[in-house]
Amino acid sequence: MELYFLGTNAGVPSLQRNVTSIALRLLEERRSLWLFDCGEGTQHQILKSPLKLSKLEKVFITHMHGDHVFGLPGLLSSRGAQGVTAPLAIYGPPGIKSFIETSLTISQSRVPYTMDIIEHTGGVIFEDKYFRVEAAGLDHRADSYGYRVVEKDLPGSLDPKRLEAYGLKPGPQYGKLKRGESVELGDGSWIHPADVLLAPKKGRVVTILGDTRPCPGVEVLAKDADVLVHEATFMEDLAELAHEYYHSTAKQAAEAAVRGGVKSLFLTHFSSRYKDVEHLQPLLQEAKEVFEHTRLAEDFGLYPVQRST
Structure with missing residues (x-):
């Protein structure tokens, strides 16, 4: 299980960072790839990465703002153009079905595979014998959701x-x-x-949030997670602006990590005012003063999700 960030910018792309998209690589667990959000240009980012659309099994959309969905029609069309016929499941808030169907119909895009588009308003949205995915509402200008991916415990090794x-x-x-x-x-x-058999191997928990201000939904999804991916659009000196635009600061993300008892925190969805990694260091420092195990997500960054011992 590995996180691969395809875009970490907020609002619009920059020369340094693309807009939001995060892949969860489950190659060992189910030989597949799950995608969280699909901002404009995501398929170009995938072309520059080791990821393959043929492995894409599920897409989870947090909310319907353009920097999180404008890349989806093109990606779906390109997946078909590459000859992929494996079915694809897409989960998102109400409106995602109309957006996809309208975009593909008007553009006369050919999609030679089955798409199961599931609109939800939270709760358990997927479960099999290996994984459960839960969603909960957040606090943003549009209906925004976070996702909690729970890997079920595995049998212990033979002794x-x-x-x-x-x-x-x-x-x-x-x-x-x-x-x-x-x-x-x-x-x-x-x-x-x-x-x-030795003791069972405890499953991992990965929480990936959409855009949000601090709210109860964050704490529900983040509780005891191995990894929390939280937006950090601004620094704390712009907390009033963050609140006005329904976003969070780096410090607020760290505070959520502390309250949730998470093991590690990734900051993402950075304002374009923080132009490069050097300008993002103050956000990292701000968060680490509250929660030490904080990292900055970087475009094309691959991060293994460690199993708790």
């Missing part, structure tokens, strides 16, 4: 010492035990998975 004690050798029986099946020994006794 070589216990296996040896039972006289088990590598082979099909290992696979059965790993899958949660019991196996019968030659003497008629049974070995159950709990007899030879």
Whole structure:
């Protein structure tokens, strides 16, 4: 599980940063890619990255402002032009279905794959035996949502010492035990998975927020997350401006991380007034004074999501 930032600017692109889009690479977990928001130019960013549209399985849109959705019609069309036929699920607030269908219809774009467009107003929006995705409303000028991706706990690894004690050798029986099946020994006794498996591996939690002012929804989504991705459009000296435009400061993002008990925080969605990495350092310092484990997201930055031990 890895985060890959395709755009970290707010509002409009700059020479240094594109507008918002974040990929969650799940190549080991499900051989796929999930995309969060798709600002204008996202497909160009993907062309410059190691990401492949053929791996794209799901798209999650936080809200309908242009810097988060204007790249979506082109990306969907290009995915089809590349010959990808695998189905795609798109989740977003009310209006996302009309936006996609109207854009593709009027432009006569050919999409040779099934699209399942799911409009939601929060709650559990996806779940299978490996992952659950929850959404909650935030506080922005448009209906804005954050997403909490919960990886379910995985079975523990086989314990070589216990296996040896039972006289088990590598082979099909290992696979059965790993899958949660019991196996019968030659003497008629049974070995159950709990007899030879180590403790389960705790699943990871990644929270990715849309644009927002501080609000209860942030805390619900961020609680005990391994990673929180939070907008930091301004520094605290512009807190009144941030509030007026329904955004957050770097300090407010750090305070949310502290309240949520998260393990690491990524700041993103920076105002164009902070032109480059050097100009972003004061935002980082401001946040780190409140929450030490803070990093600046960078375009084309790849960040593994570590599993808690």
